[in-house]
Amino acid sequence: MGYMKKYIKKYWKLFLLSISFLIIEAIADLLQPTIMANMVDIGVANNDLEYVFKAGGYMLLITGIGAVGAIGRNIVSSYTSQCFGAQLRSDLFKKIQYLSAEGINNFQTSSLITRITYDVTQVKDFVHRMMRIFFKAPVLCIGSIIMAFYLSPSMSLILLLIVPIIAVIMGINFKIGFPYFTRVQLAMDKINEVMREYLRGVRVVKAFSRQDFEKDRFHRVNENLAQVTKKAMRVTAIFSPAITLTVNLGIVAILWFGSFLIRDGNIQVGKVIAFINYMTQILHSLMIISRIINNSVRAKASLDRIGEVFNYENTIKNPLNPKIIDSKYCKIEFSNVSFAYGDGELVLKDITFSCLPGETIGIIGSTGAGKSTLVNLIPRFFDVRSGNIRINDIDISQLDIKNLREKISIVPQKALLFTGTIYDNIRWGKKDATEDEIREVAEIAQAHSFITSFSAGYQTVLGQGGVNLSGGQKQRIAIARALLKKAPIMILDDSTSAVDVGTEASIKKGLKRFLKDSTVIIIAQRITSVMDLDKIVVLDEGEIVGIGNHSELLKTCLVYRDIYRSQLGREGDFVERSQLCSIR
Numbered sequence: 001m002g003y004m005k006k007y008i009k010k011y012w013k014l015f016l017l018s019i020s021f022l023i024i025e026a027i028a029d030l031l032q033p034t035i036m037a038n039m040v041d042i043g044v045a046n047n048d049l050e051y052v053f054k055a056g057g058y059m060l061l062i063t064g065i066g067a068v069g070a071i072g073r074n075i076v077s078s079y080t081s082q083c084f085g086a087q088l089r090s091d092l093f094k095k096i097q098y099l100s101a102e103g104i105n106n107f108q109t110s111s112l113i114t115r116i117t118y119d120v121t122q123v124k125d126f127v128h129r130m131m132r133i134f135f136k137a138p139v140l141c142i143g144s145i146i147m148a149f150y151l152s153p154s155m156s157l158i159l160l161l162i163v164p165i166i167a168v169i170m171g172i173n174f175k176i177g178f179p180y181f182t183r184v185q186l187a188m189d190k191i192n193e194v195m196r197e198y199l200r201g202v203r204v205v206k207a208f209s210r211q212d213f214e215k216d217r218f219h220r221v222n223e224n225l226a227q228v229t230k231k232a233m234r235v236t237a238i239f240s241p242a243i244t245l246t247v248n249l250g251i252v253a254i255l256w257f258g259s260f261l262i263r264d265g266n267i268q269v270g271k272v273i274a275f276i277n278y279m280t281q282i283l284h285s286l287m288i289i290s291r292i293i294n295n296s297v298r299a300k301a302s303l304d305r306i307g308e309v310f311n312y313e314n315t316i317k318n319p320l321n322p323k324i325i326d327s328k329y330c331k332i333e334f335s336n337v338s339f340a341y342g343d344g345e346l347v348l349k350d351i352t353f354s355c356l357p358g359e360t361i362g363i364i365g366s367t368g369a370g371k372s373t374l375v376n377l378i379p380r381f382f383d384v385r386s387g388n389i390r391i392n393d394i395d396i397s398q399l400d401i402k403n404l405r406e407k408i409s410i411v412p413q414k415a416l417l418f419t420g421t422i423y424d425n426i427r428w429g430k431k432d433a434t435e436d437e438i439r440e441v442a443e444i445a446q447a448h449s450f451i452t453s454f455s456a457g458y459q460t461v462l463g464q465g466g467v468n469l470s471g472g473q474k475q476r477i478a479i480a481r482a483l484l485k486k487a488p489i490m491i492l493d494d495s496t497s498a499v500d501v502g503t504e505a506s507i508k509k510g511l512k513r514f515l516k517d518s519t520v521i522i523i524a525q526r527i528t529s530v531m532d533l534d535k536i537v538v539l540d541e542g543e544i545v546g547i548g549n550h551s552e553l554l555k556t557c558l559v560y561r562d563i564y565r566s567q568l569g570r571e572g573d574f575v576e577r578s579q580l581c582s583i584r
């Protein structure tokens with residue numbers, strides 16, 4: 001919870017202002033029963049109307065002051081908690097942005113969403129309530145005890161018995177409740193996860209008519225959330241009535257004991273009424289305190305979960321004295337690189353190859369061979385386990401991460417588009433790009449013609465994730481965006497898989513011209529996507545089993561020959577190298 005220091009430092013003055021308003025309000029509440037007791041015992045008992053009016057006037061004045069306190073406390077507490085909530089959310093978002101891919105893997109996307117929405121709201125609401133009522137409760141409780149002692153020290157002995165019993169009940173409540181509310185949050189994560197997966201795969205679910213399966217899956221996690229919430233509520237539900245019962249027993253004891261005192265002339269009726277008023281205020285504030293404890297249990301669980309993200313140490317860090325690449329030519333060298341995700345088995349083993357500026361290199365292999373993993377190591381989304389990757393002879397772990405990533409443009413396997421116009425989606429690659437630049441890259445990516453066929457052209461608005469485009473169209477816009485960056489290293493991760501062979505060849509031809517000095521890596525499943533490249537790396541189960549050009553590999557690499565035969569088969573007889581659009 002150390003991360004809260006920052007917010008305490010920023011908001012403590014407003015917090016104190018709100019608490020000051022709240023104390024004014026509490027003092028007004030505390031004075032009322034004593035004034036009323038005097039009104040009864042002095043004014044009413046002696047038929048002194050003047051005293052009754054005077055005391056009534058005081059009561060009105062104090063109520064007015066209390067109302068001013070309440071208004072002030074409402075305004076300040078709402079303002080402060082909203083500012084605090086917005087800042088906490090924004091800081092958490094920033095932290096999530098800088099989480100390494102490994103960090104995102106560890107937390108899971110759905111859990112991060114719950115933390116930035118539900119958990120932040122819990123904490124913000126807790127702070128709001130704390131300023132609105134939570135602080136008032138202890139002030140009222142302690143104030144009422146003091147006033148009660150002032151009215152009748154002998155009757156106050158009953159309080160000395162009641163208050164510790166209630167303190168113990170509340171302590172047990174906190175201890176038992178905390179683990180239950182942590183479980184509620186975990187169940188909430190599961191709901192988010194299932195919902196996200198369903199919404200992402202809604203078409204697949206419909207195509208396979210798996211609605212019932214998904215309904216069951218949702219029902220299970222929903223039921224689990226309901227169960228754990230019920231359990232948490234059940235456990236904590238015992239405590240509030242237990243406190244009420246204890247306080248009510250105290251009130252009965254006061255009435256009983258008070259009646260003896262009145263009979264013996266040791267106390268007046270007004271004072272007993274005021275004492276019961278204070279007792280009721282104590283009950284009310286203890287009820288609020290028990291609610292505070294329930295709330296604080298949830299808020300603490302949320303605070304801890306937010307804290308886990310803030311405290312997560314990225315394993316991928318900038319070096320102490322980072323080096324910078326300032327050349328527009330980048331030579332990439334992999335030397336004996338091995339890699340595994342987490343504690344899993346090695347998915348890349350002893351990878352050694354290089355790629356020179358101006359060279360285009362293809363990576364091919366069966367699914368799960370490790371192709372995407374291999375290119376994800378270049379921008380340091382993950383760090384190598386052993387071996388090293390060098391760019392222009394500098395180990396990438398020595399490079400400034402921002403500078404390194406600026407040198408790389410990547411088109412991921414799944415084209416990622418944002419809600420907004422096509423123009424904005426392409427311009428995302430370079431925010432100060434001109435219209436001509438955007439049109440040029442769209443032409444190279446073979447996107448210009450289909451964009452202009454839309455009535456709104458480049459201003460066509462895309463739905464979430466580009467739902468109103470075909471798979472191939474999305475890929476071409478993603479390629480245009482990556483081209484706009486004109487980075488020295490360009491990585492295309494199977495990003496033309498939904499584009500036909502002819503269009504793909506035109507894209508590669510334009511790309512080679514546009515990025516003539518760049519080092520280009522093309523991952524592909526289709527052999528036709530790479531067979532005309534300068535160099536092809538063949539991956540199989542995380543190992544390089546062949547490097548060379550198409551004809552060399554056909555002679556030397558069994559895996560490559562198998563891929564060639566299985567994909568082109570008979571067509572291989574007539575798909576000649578000369579027929580494919582050469583990009584050299």
Ligand SMILES: Nc1ncnc2c1ncn2[C@@H]1O[C@H](COP(=O)(O)OP(=O)(O)OP(=O)(O)O)[C@@H](O)[C@H]1O
Pocket residue numbers: 105341347365366367368369370371372373374413525
């Ligand atoms: N984020 C991840 N966490 C854990 N394991 C992963 C992760 N991503 C990939 N893997 C595993 O690493 C191995 C290589 O995966 P990778 O995605 O690199 O293969 P690929 O050759 O690109 O496959 P494809 O052609 O199907 O995209 C697979 O066994 C996969 O299960």
